[in-house]
Amino acid sequence: MRMSIKILLYGNLASIAGISSTNIDANTVSQLLDALAIRYGEVFREKLYDSNGKPRRFINIYVNGKDYRFLKKSDTEIFPNDEVSLIPAVSGG
Amino acid sequence: MQTFSKDEIKRYSRHLILPEVGISGQRKLKDASVLCIGIGGLGSPLSMYLAAAGVGRIGLVDFDLVDYSNLQRQILYSTVDVGKLKLEVAAERLRALNPEVEIVQYNETFNSRNALKISSDYDIIADGTDNFPTRYLANDVSVLLGIPNVYTSIFRFEGQATVFHSKEGPCYRCLYPEPPPPGMVPNCAEGGVLGILPGIMGTIQASEVIKLILGVGKPLIGRLLLLNALDMSVREIHTYKDPECPICGERPTIHELTDYEKFCGVNVGSYNNELESDWIIQPEELASEIIKNPKLSLIDVRNPPEWEICNLPNVHLIPEQELPSRLNELDKNDDIVVYCKSGVRSSRAVMMLKVAGFKRVRNLNGGIQAWSEKVDQSIPKY
Numbered sequence: 001m002r003m004s005i006k007i008l009l010y011g012n013l014a015s016i017a018g019i020s021s022t023n024i025d026a027n028t029v030s031q032l033l034d035a036l037a038i039r040y041g042e043v044f045r046e047k048l049y050d051s052n053g054k055p056r057r058f059i060n061i062y063v064n065g066k067d068y069r070f071l072k073k074s075d076t077e078i079f080p081n082d083e084v085s086l087i088p089a090v091s092g093g
Numbered sequence: 094m095q096t097f098s099k100d101e102i103k104r105y106s107r108h109l110i111l112p113e114v115g116i117s118g119q120r121k122l123k124d125a126s127v128l129c130i131g132i133g134g135l136g137s138p139l140s141m142y143l144a145a146a147g148v149g150r151i152g153l154v155d156f157d158l159v160d161y162s163n164l165q166r167q168i169l170y171s172t173v174d175v176g177k178l179k180l181e182v183a184a185e186r187l188r189a190l191n192p193e194v195e196i197v198q199y200n201e202t203f204n205s206r207n208a209l210k211i212s213s214d215y216d217i218i219a220d221g222t223d224n225f226p227t228r229y230l231a232n233d234v235s236v237l238l239g240i241p242n243v244y245t246s247i248f249r250f251e252g253q254a255t256v257f258h259s260k261e262g263p264c265y266r267c268l269y270p271e272p273p274p275p276g277m278v279p280n281c282a283e284g285g286v287l288g289i290l291p292g293i294m295g296t297i298q299a300s301e302v303i304k305l306i307l308g309v310g311k312p313l314i315g316r317l318l319l320l321n322a323l324d325m326s327v328r329e330i331h332t333y334k335d336p337e338c339p340i341c342g343e344r345p346t347i348h349e350l351t352d353y354e355k356f357c358g359v360n361v362g363s364y365n366n367e368l369e370s371d372w373i374i375q376p377e378e379l380a381s382e383i384i385k386n387p388k389l390s391l392i393d394v395r396n397p398p399e400w401e402i403c404n405l406p407n408v409h410l411i412p413e414q415e416l417p418s419r420l421n422e423l424d425k426n427d428d429i430v431v432y433c434k435s436g437v438r439s440s441r442a443v444m445m446l447k448v449a450g451f452k453r454v455r456n457l458n459g460g461i462q463a464w465s466e467k468v469d470q471s472i473p474k475y
């Protein structure tokens with residue numbers, strides 16, 4: 001049986017998905033983002049990607065606590081039981 | 094070197110008997126100065142604990158008046174304070190709490206013209222503002238002056254806390270190189286916030302300030318603390334200095350403060366700027382058009398809980414963030430008026446519909462709040 005990746009969603013992403021943690025199967029960060037966008041629909045996709053189809057820069061993506069910008073970005077490989085957090089900037093005070 | 098009176102020894106006794114503080118630590122607190130940027134939800138507990146702890150000089154920057162909607166979380170203020178200047182009420186409250194500390198008031202917006210001058214008088218700044226432009230400004234001030242910026246921000250049930258100190262770790266731009274496009278992340282006024290959350294996060298912020306002053310423990314430098322009050326979980330993410338950071342990286346390109354509203358794509362106070370006048374409708378005009386034109390189509394772009402508080406009759410509810418995917422519910426040839434709470438979200442929605450090819454779309458100037466003031470006072474303001 002395939003072991004899936006644990007996803008933690010924060011901020012508006014959690015509000016839109018209606019859930020703050022879930023599991024998904026994927027081999028790379030980019031596959032994972034696509035799978036999330038399919039699962040949670042257009043509004044979620046629009047929050048996740050800019051108009052050029054790139055992940056938005058104000059959403060930080062951490063693979064096992066490491067920032068994917070300092071790994072291989074969207075090509076960063078992920079493995080069963082990895083934990084991926086999607087954390088948007090928030091500004092409330 | 095500061096000395097302590099008998100009264101002060103009594104006041105600070107629970108600190109003085111702590112090995113990690115003691116007389117020498119309490120003296121550090123008395124010698125220290127901290128600038129609280131914003132005295133709202135976060136700034137309330139933050140400034141109160143700093144004053145209680147005996148931080149010698151506390152600066153407060155804010156220009157707002159106390160509003161009823163603040164009282165659910167901004168514990169510096171009471172019902173009798175509604176309508177008063179926050180700064181005045183806060184200073185009085187903090188001086189009453191601890192007359193030994195000096196409270197300095199800055200009754201102004203924190204902006205590119207005054208920020209460096211104000212902040213250069215302080216050892217530490219604590220960012221408790223409520224918008225992205227001021228957060229980038231506070232960051233750049235902290236990097237340019239080489240002083241720590243103790244940071245917390247909140248969203249609904251979630252808080253983020255860290256200490257940005259570019260001499261020892263990442264800055265805000267390392268963590269978030271670009272702000273979200275306007276409207277992409279709701280603020281507390283648009284998205285709501287659990288009243289207790291700024292209480293939790295503001296006290297975390299105060300703890301980090303005190304630890305930095307005392308030089309004890311392990312500060313949140315290079316660590317982002319994430320708290321979710323719904324499942325009451327706390328996580329920690331390691332943050333890294335970005336060698337390509339435009340202000341604290343290896344080849345910085347930012348050497349002075351810039352235009353932060355432009356950087357964040359917002360123009361506070363003049364949100365209708367991009368809309369020509371025939372794309373705007375005043376509440377009084379709408380009131381008479383509703384009667385004359387039965388085909389007028391009204392769209393409410395607020396969120397469902399806001400709709401439950403108050404709404405206009407015969408309106409189509411499409412929250413702003415769902416609008417792009419629900420255009421098929423609208424007719425491009427219809428005569429449409431869009432509203433939200435205050436006119437900001439609806440102005441973005443009007444721009445969006447305009448770009449999508451809608452022929453006649455207008456923004457209700459001032460939103461349902463203005464409608465309540467000018468047309469129907471039975472509509473509650475929130």
Ligand SMILES: [Zn+2]
Pocket residue numbers: 259263264265266267268335338339340341342
């Ligand atoms: Zn930086």
